[in-house]
Amino acid sequence: MIHVSVVIPAYNEEASVAGVVRAVRKNLNDHNIAHQIVIVVDGATDNTEAVAREHADLVIVHPQNLGYGQSLKSGIVAAKHDLIAITDADQTYPVDRLPQLIDLAQKFDMVVGARTGSVYRGSMTKWIGRFVFRQLSQFSAGRSIPDINSGMRVFRRSMILRFLPVISAGFSFTTTATLAYMHNQLTVHYISIAYHKREGRSKVRHLRDSLRSLQIITEAILRYNPIKLFILLAAPLAMAAAICVLFSAVGLGAASFIAGVIFASAxxxxxxxxxxxxALLPQREFLHSQYLMGVNQNEPTELDSTT
Known part of the structure; x- marks a missing residue:
């Protein structure tokens, strides 16, 4: 029998969290999947904690709002099963697809539900923002990424614990987790899922979280493949140098040539x-491997298996 811990972060979700838990239990029971429901109440100011205690197997309470990523980290660390599923408490994700993700997680390091549909596409501004971030993420990882920050995914606790120190504690948890897995040559598999209109008001702050996501992607490139970032910076300078030299060659004066030399030097x-x-990457990778060895030695040796 497969065993899974389902981690659900919740901030002021008293109206929807019970329905999510009931749906998760029903779908996992229907597929004979043993499970633990972990709800992390992240500084909620409504009745979320009381509702969570009625329905979850384990409730973790943050006295203050520490963020989406920190909620997931708390739940993952406290979970008793090695296989971890995450979803949101606002009824936006189709939890009837969880059994399929869990089954695929027997073959892949991470399985992600890639959101589709008009609710997910949203406004043109949101679509453009997602497109830009997806292109940057794919440039960083060198792989196709249908949905960089989907909040419905399945992975193994023993694997993600290695990356928790470098994974964001905020909204970008899923973005950094995806990039960490891909840059470390782990398998990430996507399946298309529907995305529903949320219950209640969104907690996402689009401008702040978009800027933070851009920072996260830049940090990932610097951490794992820094030459790509410097190519992005050097390419427009080289193009400007070529244009200036071309202008100089057709008789537009020495100023163009001097500008070209400056751009080329830059x-x-x-x-x-x-x-x-x-050149410094091997040293950083060695230090990181030493850290991972320490993490592995300190991990619990008897996590529940999936058999």
Missing amino acids: AVLVMAVGFLAV
Whole structure:
């Protein structure tokens, strides 16, 4: 029998969290999947905690709002099963698809529900923002990423514990988890899922969280493949240098040539810094591997298996 801990972060979700738990239990019971429901109440100011205690197997309470990512971290650390599923408490995710994700997690390191539909697409502004972040993420990871920050996914506790120190404690938890897995050559599999209109008011602050996501993606490139970031910076400088030299060649004066030399020098300097960052990668990877060895030695040796 498969065993799974389902971690559900909840902030002021008294109206919807009970329905989510009931739906999760029904679908997992229908597929003979043993489970533990973990609800992390993240500084809620309504009746979420009382509702959670009526329906969950384990309730973790943050006295203050620490953020989406920290809620997931608390739940993952406290979970008793090695297989972890996460979903939201606002009824936006189709939890009837959880058994399929759990089954696929026997073959892949992480399985993600890629959101589709008009509710997910939202306004043109949101669509453009997601497109830009998806392209940057795919450039960073070198892989196709249908949905960078879906909140419905399944993975193993023993694996994600290795990356918790570098995974965001905020809204970008799922973004950093995805990039950490991909940059470390772990398998991430996507299946399409519907995405429903949420119950209650969204907790997402689009401008702040978008800027934070951009920062996270930039940090991921610097951490795992820094030369890509420096290529992005050097490419427009090199193009500007070429244009200036071309203008100089057709007789537009020495000023264009001097500007071209300045742009070219800047491009070379940026790439030199990039190569230096690449040269330091082996040392950083060695230090990280030493840290992971320490984590593995301190992990519990008897987590519930999936058999």
